[in-house]
Amino acid sequence: MNHTIQNLEASFQDVKSENSVLKDKIYSLNSSFYQYNFTYSDSFQRQKQFDELQLLQQQQDYMIESMNHTFQNLEASFRDVQSANGVLNGRLDSLNSSFLQQNHSSVDYITKELQLQTQNLSLSLMELNKSRSEDIETLRNIIRSREQDVPKNITSVVNSLKLNDRYLSLSLLDLQNNISMIGTLLQEQQRIQSNQHKLLQMEIQNLTYSFNKSTILLSNLQTRQETTVAFTAGVCNIPGDNKVFSPGQTVIFRQIIYQVGGGYNPSSGIFTAPKTGLYVIFCTNVAEYHETFWTKIMINGSAKAGVMALLRSSNVYIYQSASNLVVHLLQMGDRVWIQVRSGNHLCSDSPETTFSVVMINGSF
Incomplete structure (x- = not known):
């Protein structure tokens, strides 16, 4: 029975270790995604994909929470086994004391009763071990499935982000070309306006000269008339x-x-x-x-x-x-x-x- 308890403790430690490894992998994937998403956070499509990854992370958190609940159940069962073991040890101590005080006929009865209780306890431990093994195997299958699905989903998201980035780069290139074309048109318009302004200034100067000349002639004419x-x-x-x-x-x-x-x-x-x-x-x-x-x-x-x-x-x-x-x-x-x-x-x-x-x- 002590050997069985030791095996349960070792299995529980293995499950804890696997849970820690799984958490590290999920944290690493989330860190990579956050780093990539920070670079491309200005895109609406990347925001949508980020929401999908958050949903995936929520599912993973739910799975981890379920695993933690299972681990808590295993820990409770382990504590129950430890408690039963303590009770059995107490009863064994009591039986040993009774054995020293009673005769050999009582010893046989007690031994049989103890063997029967030991068998019942072994059956309970076997069932618990089997249930634990099945739970651990189910958990491992879930972890392996998630480990396969998460990289695929992240790879799909990353590829989609790369494609969107390519489209964005092309759009930026077109925008730069349009801006360059607009700049050229503005320069040409400014040149035309500058020429028109110069012509207008020359025309104003000519009109001013003609006006001044007419004013002088009119003044001379008025002077002559006077x-x-x-x-x-x-x-x-x-x-x-x-x-x-x-x-x-x-x-x-x-x-x-x-x-x-x-x-x-x-x-x-x-x-x-x-x-x-x-x-x-x-x-x-x-x-x-x-x-x-x-x-x-x-x-x-x-x-x-x-x-x-x-x-x-x-x-x-x-x-x-x-x-x-x-x-x-x-x-x-x-x-x-x-x-x-x-x-x-x-x-x-x-x-x-x-x-x-x-x-x-x-x-x-």
Whole structure:
């Protein structure tokens, strides 16, 4: 019986050792998977496979828990056997004491009873040993099955992860190519925008130059309009006008055709220079039909030029005309007019006879 108990203890130690080895293998597999899963933890597919491995680990934990429960049962049975052994030893001690006190006939009865109890105990130990052997064998079969299934499952998961990693690498390569293409397009777009910006700047510069030039021209034009002095007036049939002239008389040009800058008085026929400058003075005479009309261009009472519409022959029946001009520097306040030298009548149906003064340079 002691030998049987020793065998049970040895078997129990073997089961514990196998359980420890199995735990080490499971821990090693889990460590390898966790290490691999850490590298590829950013994939949804790897997360799914990780969940499958966790389920497998839960099954393994359940199996280990069942094994531990079996071991606990074996330990309880072993303790029961030890307790029974202690009881038998006590009874043997009691029987030995009784044997010393009783006769030989009582010894035979006690010996038979002891043998019977020993046989019953041996049968119980054999049944327990058989049950333990069957449990251990079942456990070993489960462990061998799990040891075969776990590497296969892990290998399948690892291969799947490698395949997914390959797909991910290809996707990353495509993404890099797309990013490179987008970068090239952006550079080309930036180049086009830069050229357009340069063209726009040039156009803005040209428009600015044109605007400044126009502004200067407009300013010059306004300045010229402000500084320009000019007029043209004519003699025409106006009721109340003197239609008969005499020598020394000032010709009054009442009809102003154009005037800017002032200076001409249509009532007196005299132009007074409003500004100092270089002026052109121009006069045209048209004598009445079959007559002569001679005038002088007067500046401050001094005759500067004559305008003579001369009839050379009394046998010629036409309208005579004549024109003349003077370029003269006038000071502000100088006076200019047209004075009759000879003749009596001017053609005045419309402004044929005219008087004009234009300032051509006011920088003096």
